[in-house]
Every structure is written in C-alpha cells, then in structure tokens.
Amino acid sequence: MQLGQVIGRVTATxxxxxxxxxxxxxxxxxxxDGSLTGEPVIAVDTxxxxxxxxxxxxxGSMAARALPETGAPVDAAIVGIIDTLxxxx
Amino acid sequence: MQLGQVIGRVTATxxxxxxxxxxxxxxxxxxxDGSLTGEPVIAVDTxxxxxxxxxxxxxGSMAARALPETGAPVDAAIVGIIDTLxxxx
Amino acid sequence: MQLGQVIGRVTATxxxxxxxxxxxxxxxxxxxDGSLTGEPVIAVDTxxxxxxxxxxxxxGSMAARALPETGAPVDAAIVGIIDTLxxxx
Amino acid sequence: MQLGQVIGRVTATxxxxxxxxxxxxxxxxxxxDGSLTGEPVIAVDTxxxxxxxxxxxxxGSMAARALPETGAPVDAAIVGIIDTLxxxx
Amino acid sequence: MQLGQVIGRVTATxxxxxxxxxxxxxxxxxxxDGSLTGEPVIAVDTxxxxxxxxxxxxxGSMAARALPETGAPVDAAIVGIIDTLxxxx
Numbered sequence: 001m002q003l004g005q006v007i008g009r010v011t012a013t014x015x016x017x018x019x020x021x022x023x024x025x026x027x028x029x030x031x032x033d034g035s036l037t038g039e040p041v042i043a044v045d046t047x048x049x050x051x052x053x054x055x056x057x058x059x060g061s062m063a064a065r066a067l068p069e070t071g072a073p074v075d076a077a078i079v080g081i082i083d084t085l086x087x088x089x
Numbered sequence: 090m091q092l093g094q095v096i097g098r099v100t101a102t103x104x105x106x107x108x109x110x111x112x113x114x115x116x117x118x119x120x121x122d123g124s125l126t127g128e129p130v131i132a133v134d135t136x137x138x139x140x141x142x143x144x145x146x147x148x149g150s151m152a153a154r155a156l157p158e159t160g161a162p163v164d165a166a167i168v169g170i171i172d173t174l175x176x177x178x
Numbered sequence: 179m180q181l182g183q184v185i186g187r188v189t190a191t192x193x194x195x196x197x198x199x200x201x202x203x204x205x206x207x208x209x210x211d212g213s214l215t216g217e218p219v220i221a222v223d224t225x226x227x228x229x230x231x232x233x234x235x236x237x238g239s240m241a242a243r244a245l246p247e248t249g250a251p252v253d254a255a256i257v258g259i260i261d262t263l264x265x266x267x
Numbered sequence: 268m269q270l271g272q273v274i275g276r277v278t279a280t281x282x283x284x285x286x287x288x289x290x291x292x293x294x295x296x297x298x299x300d301g302s303l304t305g306e307p308v309i310a311v312d313t314x315x316x317x318x319x320x321x322x323x324x325x326x327g328s329m330a331a332r333a334l335p336e337t338g339a340p341v342d343a344a345i346v347g348i349i350d351t352l353x354x355x356x
Numbered sequence: 357m358q359l360g361q362v363i364g365r366v367t368a369t370x371x372x373x374x375x376x377x378x379x380x381x382x383x384x385x386x387x388x389d390g391s392l393t394g395e396p397v398i399a400v401d402t403x404x405x406x407x408x409x410x411x412x413x414x415x416g417s418m419a420a421r422a423l424p425e426t427g428a429p430v431d432a433a434i435v436g437i438i439d440t441l442x443x444x445x
Contacts, residue, residue, distance in 0.1 A: 015169030080282030193436030347371030
C-alpha cells in the first residue's frame with residue numbers, strides 16, 4: 001500500500017454506472033516525513049477520509065476488494081487513515 | 090485511477106479481434122492544476138470522451154471490467170469525464 | 179495499453195515450455211510524435227508485427243488474454259499495429 | 268519481489284476491518300549494496316520483521332497470497348527476511 | 357517481460373513456507389546493448405539461470421504461473437535465458 005495525503009476531490013457526472021455513489025479523492029504519495037512525492041492518483045474512499053488527511057491506499061486489482069462487490073472498474077482505494085508514522089531514527 | 094487528458098486517438102486495422110469496435114484514445118496524466126505529466130497510455134473509451142477532455146482512467150486488470158466481458162486484452166480504460174477538480178488549497 | 183515501436187527480437191532456447199513457439203519482440207514506448215521514451219519490454223507478438231513497426235501492447239495479467247489459453251507466464255503482448263496516431267493539435 | 272529495508276511502522280485506527288490485527292510496516296527499496304532507493308511502501312508483515320531489517324516483499328495481487336484468505340485489500344506483503352545478499356562481483 | 361541480467365542471489369531462512377526450496381535471484385533490467393538500467397528485483401528462477409546470465413523475467417501475478425501451483429506469493433520469475441538480442445539497426 002502507499003502512504004498518501006488527500007489533496008483533492010474529483011466530481012464526474014458522466015462515468016461508469018458502477019462508480020455512481022463512490023467518493024473519488026485525489027491522493028498523493030508522501031514520504032515518512034510527510035512531504036509530498038510522486039504523482040497523484042484518484043482513489044475511491046472507503047473509510048471516510050477528508051481533505052488533508054494522511055491515508056493508506058491500495059492500488060491495482062486488490063483495490064476492488066475494498067468496495068462492495070459490484071464489479072466496479074476500480075484500481076485505487078483508500079483503506080485506512082494514518083494515526084502515527086514511526087520512523088527508524 | 091489516474092487523472093488524465095485525452096490528447097490523441099489511435100487507429101489500428103490489424104489488431105486483436107476482440108478490440109474491433111473499441112475506440113482507442115491516448116490519455117496523458119495531468120496534475121491537479123491540469124498540467125500534463127508522465128507518459129501517455131492508450132485507453133479504451135467507455136464513456137464517450139473526446140479530444141481535450143479531462144478524464145478518469147483505470148489501469149491494469151480492473152480496466153477490463155469497464156468493457157462488456159469479451160475477454161479482450163485491455164489494460165487501460167476511460168471510465169469517467171471530470172467535471173471539477175477541487176484541490177486542497 | 180502502451181504506444182510502442184518494435185526495436186528488436188529475442189531468442190531463448192532455454193525457456194518455460196509454454197513459451198515455445200511464441201515470437202518474442204522488444205518494444206519500446208513512444209510518444210505521440212513517435213520519439214522513443216522509457217524502457218523496453220519483451221512482448222509476445224500476436225498480430226504479426228515486424229521490426230520498426232509502431233504497435234499497441236498490453237501489460238500485466240491482461241496480456242495473457244491475447245494468447246491461446248495455455249497458462250503461459252506472459253505479462254506483455256503486442257495486440258495491434260498502429261495505422262495512424264492523431265494528436266490534439 | 269523487491270529488496271527492501273524496514274524503515275518505519277504505521278498505525279491506523281480507522282481502517283478496512285479486514286486489516287485489523289495486521290502489522291503494517293514501511294519498507295523502502297534497497298540496492299544490492301544495501302543503500303536506500305526509490306519510494307517507500309506500506310507492507311503487511313507476515314514473517315515477524317523488525318525495524319531496520321532487510322526484507323523481501325511482494326507487490327500487487329500476489330501479496331494477498333501471503334495472508335490468510337480473508338479478502339483483505341492488500342497489495343504489498345513482507346514474505347522473507349534476508350540473510351545474505353550475494354552480488355556478481 | 358523484462359530483459360535482465362542476473363546480478364546476485366538472496367538467501368532467506370525466515371520466509372513464507374511456500375518459498376522454501378525456491379532459488380531467489382536478483383535481476384536488473386538491461387537495455388538492448390546489454391547495459392544495466394532501472395532497479396533490481398528478486399525473481400524466482402525457473403530455468404536454471406546463473407549469475408551474469410541475461411534472462412527474460414515476468415512480473416506481477418503472471419509470474420506465479422511459472423511455478424508449480426502452490427499458492428506461493430511470488431511477483432517475479434525468470435522464465436528464459438537469452439541467446440541473442442537482435443536490435444533494429
């Protein structure tokens with residue numbers, strides 16, 4: 001899974017009908033110190049995440065497991081909200 | 090899923106027969122501010138997207154879910170057209 | 179899927195027996211203007227592609243769909259030969 | 268699989284219920300000489316790894332195989348602890 | 357699949373029990389001219405590859421197909437040893 005921060009939200013009226021009712025957030029990878037890195041993805045929120053929160057998100061086919069099984073074409077899902085990030089040092 | 094913009098279209102006469110009749114668009118990742126980034130992919134359009142539109146596309150095996158189940162070898166599909174992109178700030 | 183150009187061919191005598199008889203080409207990603215980018219992959223040819231041709235290739239588990247179902251361990255397959263690439267501008 | 272070093276740990280109270288009870292570690296890719304590279308991922312520990320240890324981790328849908336089959340949305344799992352890394356030279 | 361060179365070997369006493377008995381090699385991507393590029397991965401050897409050899413390796417869930425079906429959590433496997441690499445020019 002990826003460490004990320006929710007940096008935005010997407011709305012889309014025209015979309016696959018199995019995505020209707022999903023909350024689509026934009027998450028960007030972060031490093032252990034919380035700084036942003038990499039490129040943002042659109043992830044379906046399954047845990048009530050909000051803008052600015054640090055989250056855990058799953059990518060690829062396993063992301064679909066986080067949703068009710070509707071056959072939705074989903075490759076990224078937020079599955080946790082980070083409380084603490086403890087680093088090596 | 091990825092934030093992208095449709096930047097082109099591909100035609101291919103010789104192709105896997107299960108791709109016949111699909112619309113193959115070229116989508117390039119974009120950032121929250123709409124600027125282009127990363128490398129383009131070829132994605133099957135399932136929502137009537139047009140050149141220049143900002144879209145949501147799915148990658149990997151989940152992309153095949155966006156199409157009628159024909160067993161087509163597809164790893165990217167456009168599944169939504171973005172209305173608004175709201176950022177953190 | 180990826181936009182690519184066939185830049186080489188691989189021969190391998192010792193290989194998984196389910197790959198025997200496959201044509202293994204080296205494809206490198208290209209941009210819309212046809213220039214090479216990224217890193218090459220080895221893809222099974224399923225459409226009769228030749229050296230120098232611009233092609234569409236699928237990556238990941240969906241690539242296996244392009245082949246007869248033999249259970250071959252394949253993660254990239256050429257599924258189309260590009261006739262035209264129309265860009266935004 | 269990836270060569271990595273465990274560099275941190277994540278706690279998340281609000282998460283997918285199938286992740287409850289899993290140990291979520293942060294692993295960063297390493298090179299053969301042990302130096303850190305690339306971007307960290309969150310991986311479920313299945314072998315009792317600790318902070319600072321060099322590990323083998325699996326990514327993508329195959330990572331879920333390392334866990335008891337609960338349908339958990341998991342795309343990275345630590346499946347081994349490296350004893351020795353022998354290089355070419 | 358990827359073009360790679362075997363650059364090392366990993367031993368791990370503590371590991372997923374379904375990995376016991378597998379040979380874990382470190383493969384690094386190469387370009388058509390044989391020069392090293394990208395980041396190394398740990399791949400299960402299924403064809404008797406040795407240190408220094410140029411190989412074909414599969415990544416993702418398809419890699420598991422290269423092994424006997426034990427449900428092992430594997431996302432990379434060496435499936436061929438390259439005899440010749442013919443390039444465009």
